[in-house]
Amino acid sequence: MAAPVIGLSTYREQAAWGVWQQPADLLPTQYADAVTATGGLPVLLPPVTGVGAADEVVARLDALVVTGGADVDPARYGAEPHPRTAGWRPDRDAWETALLDAAASVGLPVLGVCRGMQLMAVHAGGALDQHTPDLVGHEEHSPGGDAFGAVAVRTASGSRLAGLVGEVLEVRCHHHQSVRDHPGYTGVAHADDGTLEAMEAPGERFCLAVQWHPETAADVGLLAGLVRAASSYAADRA
Template sequence: MVTPVIGLTTYREDAAWGVWRQRADLLPTQYAAAVEATGGVPVLLPPQAQDGAAEAVVGRVDGLVVTGGADVDPARYGAEPHPRTAGWRPDRDGWEAALLDAAQAAGLPVLGVCRGMQLMAVHAGGVLDQHTPDVVAHEQHSPGGDAFGRIAVATEPGSTVAALVGERLEVRCHHHQSVRSHPGYVAAARAEDGTLEAMESPGNRFCVAVQWHPETVEDVGLLAGLVRAAAAYAAQR
């Protein structure tokens, strides 16, 4: 199998390490470790603004992970910010949207994680519920702080997600927002409270997104599926 290169989008935040405190491009190590564990080579993709950057990146990687992070800018889906919506990053929103356009044009395999799923839905013309507890009347999807919620999820029979992770599983979530509409994607998994927890593009291209964090658990079936699809993509270049 060809060893595929997997691009991972990153945060751009104020950070501290050693004697330094400054702006940094960063990502939790679990993402890169999960890609390595499933046979891929991870490459970090910090936000870029120059013309042609997304096309240049997509021309050099074999798969893309749109990672978790801050809320998507509500202006992208024509909404006023909810009181609990905060910290959106317009530079990152724009960069990831450009990457998704380039990836679609090239047929590149894509996996969205948490915020990544929300950005993918919004980029397709969808809308978010800005504070999921307002809809489901509980906070189990994001219990607060750095804790992950543990949610039971049922996958849709015949979906790519079901083929990779099975009919039912417990997942680790950390999202206070969720996808209300997702044009061009089909539902692939839901929580018991009805919250959409996964979606995917119909057809043969690997284009999957989940609200949970597959990089945080031993069973990284979704990342393994992306790496296999990326290897096939690389072999056909």
């Protein structure tokens, strides 16, 4: 069977390479490498406008990863920006929301990573805590710069997530925001300070999201699980 096609949403940023400095669609290579290492075929999905574009893209995918990145626009959940909330990208919010709508309509497997989890919660009608250190009194979830925080996480017994990564693990995080409400999802992992670190939808469909970055770790159980779900989806569609 051919490798399942895994769509990866991307950043759209001002970037520099060689003699060029201009807007670019980009994503850390670790995402594609992790998908390839677990048997998938990665495809990058830059923000696209146009009626029906997300449906056409999703029709060609076997799974979707909503990747990390900038803060979600607080207006999407009816909030004013916190002083530390910055850099939201309305074009990306709109594109990924359309992808989630299209994915839900056909039962496509979905994994959210960091910002991806936050957007999935907002898409479902939930809301975010815009600066987690205000709640927990420390910055271990995002120590600053390009560093990842090492966070101990405990998963919920019997959850899909626990079946993929085990009961207790240390994860690599880089998030200053976190999910407050997540209608339609079950919280399935928490940090020791109580921060929600993962959620999943009930039922047979693979629809799971984590606040950490599984693509950066040697243990890619999450992405391996997504690729297996994508293979099953592709086989059922065929």
